[in-house]
Amino acid sequence: MINKMQHKTLKINPILPLPDARPSALFFTVLSLLALMVLSAPAFAYSDAQKILTQRYQYEAAQRALRLGHNKTYRRLEQKLRAYPLHSYLKLNEYTRGLRHLPTSKIKDFINENAGTPVSIRLRHRWLNSLARRGRWQIFINNYYPNNDRRMQCYFATALLKTKQTSSAYAVLEGLWLTKKSLPKQCDSPIRQWYKSGQLSKALIWQRIHLTMRGGRARLARYLARHYLPKNERFWVKMWSKIRRNPEYIIKAHAYFPEKARPEMLRWMIADGLARMARKDPPQAAKLWQKLKPVYNFTADERERILRRLSIALLKENTDEARGWIVKLDVDLVDDKLSSWHVMTAVRDQDWASALDWINRLSPELQQKPKWFYWRARALEAVGELDEARSYYLVNTDSRNYYGFLAADRIGQVYRLSHRPVNFSTKAMDKLEQIPAILRARELLALKRAADARREWNYAVARMSYPQMLTAARLASEWQWPDRAIQTLAQAKYWDDLELRFPLTHQALVINQAQKQNINPAWAFAVIRQESAFTPDAKSHAGALGLMQLMPRTARQVARRLRLRMRSTQKALLNINTNVRLGVSYLKRVADRYNGHPVLATAAYNAGTSRVKSWLPEVGTSLPADLWVEMVPFNETRKYLKRVLTYTVIYEKRLGLPSSTLLERMQPIARELTIAKQRASKVPAS
Numbered sequence: 001m002i003n004k005m006q007h008k009t010l011k012i013n014p015i016l017p018l019p020d021a022r023p024s025a026l027f028f029t030v031l032s033l034l035a036l037m038v039l040s041a042p043a044f045a046y047s048d049a050q051k052i053l054t055q056r057y058q059y060e061a062a063q064r065a066l067r068l069g070h071n072k073t074y075r076r077l078e079q080k081l082r083a084y085p086l087h088s089y090l091k092l093n094e095y096t097r098g099l100r101h102l103p104t105s106k107i108k109d110f111i112n113e114n115a116g117t118p119v120s121i122r123l124r125h126r127w128l129n130s131l132a133r134r135g136r137w138q139i140f141i142n143n144y145y146p147n148n149d150r151r152m153q154c155y156f157a158t159a160l161l162k163t164k165q166t167s168s169a170y171a172v173l174e175g176l177w178l179t180k181k182s183l184p185k186q187c188d189s190p191i192r193q194w195y196k197s198g199q200l201s202k203a204l205i206w207q208r209i210h211l212t213m214r215g216g217r218a219r220l221a222r223y224l225a226r227h228y229l230p231k232n233e234r235f236w237v238k239m240w241s242k243i244r245r246n247p248e249y250i251i252k253a254h255a256y257f258p259e260k261a262r263p264e265m266l267r268w269m270i271a272d273g274l275a276r277m278a279r280k281d282p283p284q285a286a287k288l289w290q291k292l293k294p295v296y297n298f299t300a301d302e303r304e305r306i307l308r309r310l311s312i313a314l315l316k317e318n319t320d321e322a323r324g325w326i327v328k329l330d331v332d333l334v335d336d337k338l339s340s341w342h343v344m345t346a347v348r349d350q351d352w353a354s355a356l357d358w359i360n361r362l363s364p365e366l367q368q369k370p371k372w373f374y375w376r377a378r379a380l381e382a383v384g385e386l387d388e389a390r391s392y393y394l395v396n397t398d399s400r401n402y403y404g405f406l407a408a409d410r411i412g413q414v415y416r417l418s419h420r421p422v423n424f425s426t427k428a429m430d431k432l433e434q435i436p437a438i439l440r441a442r443e444l445l446a447l448k449r450a451a452d453a454r455r456e457w458n459y460a461v462a463r464m465s466y467p468q469m470l471t472a473a474r475l476a477s478e479w480q481w482p483d484r485a486i487q488t489l490a491q492a493k494y495w496d497d498l499e500l501r502f503p504l505t506h507q508a509l510v511i512n513q514a515q516k517q518n519i520n521p522a523w524a525f526a527v528i529r530q531e532s533a534f535t536p537d538a539k540s541h542a543g544a545l546g547l548m549q550l551m552p553r554t555a556r557q558v559a560r561r562l563r564l565r566m567r568s569t570q571k572a573l574l575n576i577n578t579n580v581r582l583g584v585s586y587l588k589r590v591a592d593r594y595n596g597h598p599v600l601a602t603a604a605y606n607a608g609t610s611r612v613k614s615w616l617p618e619v620g621t622s623l624p625a626d627l628w629v630e631m632v633p634f635n636e637t638r639k640y641l642k643r644v645l646t647y648t649v650i651y652e653k654r655l656g657l658p659s660s661t662l663l664e665r666m667q668p669i670a671r672e673l674t675i676a677k678q679r680a681s682k683v684p685a686s
Contacts, residue, residue, distance in 0.1 A: 055081060055084045056443070056446060056447065058077050058080055058081055058084075059077075059081060059084060059086055059090065059443075059447075060447070061073075061077055062074055062077035062078055062081060062090055063090070063093065065077060066090070066093055066094060066097065074094075078090055078091075078094075084443075085436065085439035085440045085442070085443045086440060086443050086444070086447075088114055088117070088119045088440075089119060089440075089444075089452075091110060091119075092110075092119045092122060092123050095107060095110060095123055096123065096126050099126065099127055099130040100130065100134070104139060107123065107127055108143070110123060111123060111124050111127075116459070117437065117456075117459060118452070118455040118456055118459055124143070124145065125147075125149070125152070127143070128140055128143065128144065128152060128155065129152075129155075131143075132155040132158070132159070132186075135162075137158070137159040137162040137163055138159075138163060140155065140156070140159045141156070141159050141160070141163065144156050144159070150176060150183060150184055150187070151184040151186045151187075153172060153175075153176055154173075154176065154183070154184060154186040154187035154190060155186055156172060157169045157172040157173050157176070157187075157190040158186070158189060158190045160172065161190055161193060166197070169190060169194075170194055170197075170199050173187075173190055173191060173194050173200075174204065177191070177200075177204060177208055178204070178207060178208060178211065179208070179211065180211040180212045180214070180215030180217055180220075181215075181217070181220075182217075182220055195228060200228070202229075205224065205228045205229060206265070208224060209221045209224050209225065209229075209237060210268060212224065213237075213240055213241075213244065213272060214272060216244075218240075218241045218244050218245075221237055221240070221241070222237055222238070222241060224237075225237035225238075236265045236266075236269070239253055239269060240265075240268075240269045240272070243269050243270075243272065243273040243276075244272070244273070244276060247273045247274070247276045247277035247280060247281075247285075248277070248281075248284075249273070250269075250270055250273040250274065250277065250288060250292075251288070253266065253269060253270070253273075254266075254270065254292065254295075266296075267296045267297070267298065267302075270292060270296055271296075271298055271302040271305070271306060274288060274289055274292070274306045274310075275305050275306050275309045275310075278306065278309040278310040278313045279309065279313055282310060282313040282314045282316075282317050282322060282325070283314075283317075283319075283321050283322060283325055285310055285313070286310055286314065286325040286328070286329060289306060289307075289310060289329075290328075290329075304333060304335075307329070307331050307333055308333060308335060308337065308338055310329065310331075311326065311329065311331045311333070311338055311341070312337070312338060312341050314326050314329075315341045315342065315344075315345040316341070316345075316631070316633070318345075318348065334361075336362055336363055336366050339358050339361045339362050340362070340366075342354075342358040342361075343355050343358040343359055343362075343375060344627065344630050344631055346358060347375065347378070347379070347627055347630075348623065348627060348631065350382075352379045352382040352383045353379075353383060355375070355379045356376065356379045356380070356383070359372055359375065359376050359379070370396050370399045370401060370403035370404060370407075371403055373392050373395055373396045373403070373407075374392075374393075374396055374403040374406060374407055376392050377389045377390075377392035377393045377396070377407065377410070378410075378626075380392065381410070390411055392407075393407040393408075393410050393411045394407075394411065394413075395407075396408075397411070397413050397416060398416060400415075400416060400417060400418060400495070401642075401646055402642035402643070402645060402646045402662070404416070405646060405649055405661075405662040406626060406662055406663060406666075409661045409662055409663035409664075410663070415649065417498060417650065417653060418496055419496065419497070419498040419499070420496040420497060421497050421499065421500075422470040422471070422473060422474055422489075422494065422497045422500065423467075423470065424467075424470060424471040424474050425471075428467070428468070428471050429471050429474065429475055432468060432471050432472060432475060433475065435460055437456045437457070437459050437460035438456075438457070438460050438472075438475075440453075440456045441453045441454075441456040441457040441460065442479070444456060445479065445481065450536070450537050451537070454483075454484065457472075457476070457484050457488075458487075460472070461488055461491060466492060469488055469489075469491060469492040469494075470489075470492055470494060472488050473485045473488040473489045473492070473494075473497070473500055474500065476488060477499075477500050477503065480505065482503040482505045482533070482534040483532070483533045483534050483535040485500045485501075485503065486500070486501055486503075486533045486534070487533070489501055498650060498653075498654070499654075502525075502529060502647065502650050502651060502654055503534060504525070504654060504655070505534050506534075506547075506576060506580065509576070509577060509580050510524050510525055510528070510580055510584070511655075513580055513581055513584040513585075514584055516584075517584050517585060517587070517588035518588070519584065519587055519588050519591055520648070520652075520657075521651075521655060521657070522648050522649075522651035522652040522654075522655055522657055522659075523587065523598065523602075523644075523648050523651075524580075524583070524584050524587060525647070525648075525651040525654075525655075526643075526644045526645075526646075526647035526648040526650075526651050527548060527583070527587065527602075527605065527644055528547050528548055528580075528583075529647050529651075530640060530643050530644050530647060531544075531547070531548055531549035532546065532547050532548070532549055534547065535547070536574065536576050536579075537574055545570060545573035545574060545579070546573040546574055546575075546576075546579035546583075547576060547579045547580060547583065548579055548580065548582070548583025548584075548586075549583075550573055550579065550582055550583055550586065552569040552570065552573065554586060555569055555572070555573055555582050556569060558582045558585050558586050558589070559572075559582060561585070561589075562581070562582070562585060564578075564581070564582075566578070586605065587601070587605060590604040590605050590609065593609060594612075597667060597669075598645070598648070598665045599625050599628070599629065599641065599645070599665065599666060599667075599669065600612055600669065602640070602641055602644045602645065603615075603632065603637055603640075603641055606636070606637050606640045606641070607632075607634060607637045611634075615628075615631070615632060615633070616669065616670070616671040617669060617670060617671055618671065619671050620671075621670070621671075622668040622669060622670035623668065623669045623670075624666070624668055624669075625665075625666035625667060625668060625669050626666055628669040629641050629642065645662060645665065645666075646662070648665075649661075649662055
């Protein structure tokens with residue numbers, strides 16, 4: 001097990017319990033904490049802890065007073081808190097409440113005094129919103145700053161229009177217009193004015209429709225057609241929508257128009273439809289491509305997109321017909337992605353000489369990657385070039401990653417974990433803790449305002465030197481803030497402190513739940529590390545929540561099996577204990593479904609059991625697990641599998657568990673019956 005090194009100076013714990021709304025609760029919290037400090041710490045530490053706890057209580061009380069309109073109480077507390085790290089947050093809330101009445105100079109002074117900090121950016125943003133709602137356009141323009149908020153950009157365009165700066169406004173709108181996404185409602189009015197002026201050209205309208213269609217947003221494309229195209233051109237968008245829903249409609253669309261009356265829009269639709277058909281029915285798409293490529297003057301980009309999609313889909317198809325079409329198409333694209341699929345297809349077919357040939361066609365840079373060192377070694381091993389294969393495996397064993405571990409297993413080498421803790425000094429850490437943004441992050445973390453704390457931490461780290469970043473990562477770990485420790489080391493590109501990069505946060509909880517479900521706790525830790533990097537309030541774009549990133553629907557299903565009541569699914573999933581309990585139970589469920597196969601179970605946790613089922617080999621056949629991982633069609637799931645399998649090995653070392661090699665976990669993948677189906681098959685028919 002990797003030995004831990006502790007920073008042994010006395011610190012004020014940022015995670016000290018905080019007061020709730022009731023002073024009596026605070027009284028007992030402070031009393032008990034201070035009693036402990038009197039017994040165990042010198043007088044200066046007692047005094048500092050007493051001061052910070054008092055300030056935290058006063059800060060919460062001041063926020064309540066401001067919220068309730070108790071201005072005298074607020075003023076009294078605000079004066080006492082002027083030396084408190086979060087005083088600027090008090091002023092932020094005070095100024096936010098008075099934006100309509102405060103002098104411009106006062107707001108600008110606050111923004112400038114805190115320039116660049118999260119509170120400054122937030123107040124400026126709120127102020128600009130307030131100015132826009134009140135129609136104070138010239139002040140808005142004078143204080144606008146470039147940002148990625150499309151709503152704010154549309155307010156800026158409106159401000160320019162209102163102040164007769166039309167050409168500048170239209171330039172802003174053109175930059176916003178060319179997107180496949182829907183624009184916020186604040187953009188409607190300026191875009192309507194742009195359109196009515198005649199400056200929004202038909203070419204730009206069609207470009208946007210093209211982007212939205214290619215981006216899979218046919219509904220938005222139809223909306224754009226209704227509002228910005230003449231009636232006689234809306235027909236094309238309807239036809240394109242039909243082709244996207246059913247690519248076979250290409251045949252009807254092509255036949256509908258005589259040869260001399262085929263406009264450019266039809267070519268766009270045919271090209272897009274062929275690229276989509278390639279995924280659904282590759283042989284049919286190949287036939288149509290052969291028929292239509294002489295008819296339409298496809299652009300180089302369109303041709304490349306169709307042929308790449310078609311070639312990869314045919315390579316995945318694994319049928320004699322698909323192989324025949326690959327030969328007929330004779331694709332001459334020089335493309336690493338396509339060549340990579342040729343390698344994997346050759347490996348699948350046990351055509352190792354062809355695999356080596358395709359590896360040699362990869363770009364020189366790509367050939368040097370651990371992935372292709374590994375597969376070159378596998379191919380050389382298969383054709384009997386054992387010494388050369390061993391030399392490539394040996395190069396990879398220096399890498400602490402998926403391919404490095406597999407290579408080590410292939411030649412019987414031990415894994416080179418190479419743990420090297422970050423170097424730091426007590427003096428450097430003490431100095432770092434006095435950085436204002438770090439002080440603010442500490443207090444926000446103590447107040448359970450994790451998102452604000454992360455913003456302050458990120459603001460501070462972005463301005464640090466390399467040694468400071470390493471010290472900061474260590475500090476975050478001491479604060480029991482593993483996600484910032486992981487993130488900070490990643491920003492510093494320091495990969496060798498395995499204790500900080502692979503923390504054992506919530507160790508008792510995870511091990512307890514893993515033992516209850518009879519699964520490997522290292523696997524559970526690896527999933528948490530990959531899913532959320534130990535961020536308890538993590539929320540994905542898809543809606544997954546918490547440490548183990550469970551979807552609410554999945555969580556409810558697992559909760560029913562456990563007979564666990566959840567009044568609010570979201571609140572339950574943001575509770576660490578509940579999230580780990582449900583997540584580990586779901587790991588057990590997918591493990592049972594795939595007879596304990598770690599590769600399939602991990603893939604199912606990420607992509608879902610129905611998708612994994614569709615990726616399994618045909619009945620009666622099997623694939624080596626390392627090849628099956630490479631053939632998974634989702635790039636995200638391929639990366640996920642490699643990371644979780646690698647992290648499981650590392651966590652077994654961290655936990656001091658008996659460890660299996662990665663290769664031992666990579667048993668061949670076959671289309672086996674699930675446990676449930678096996679049981680069902682034993683039930684006699686009625």
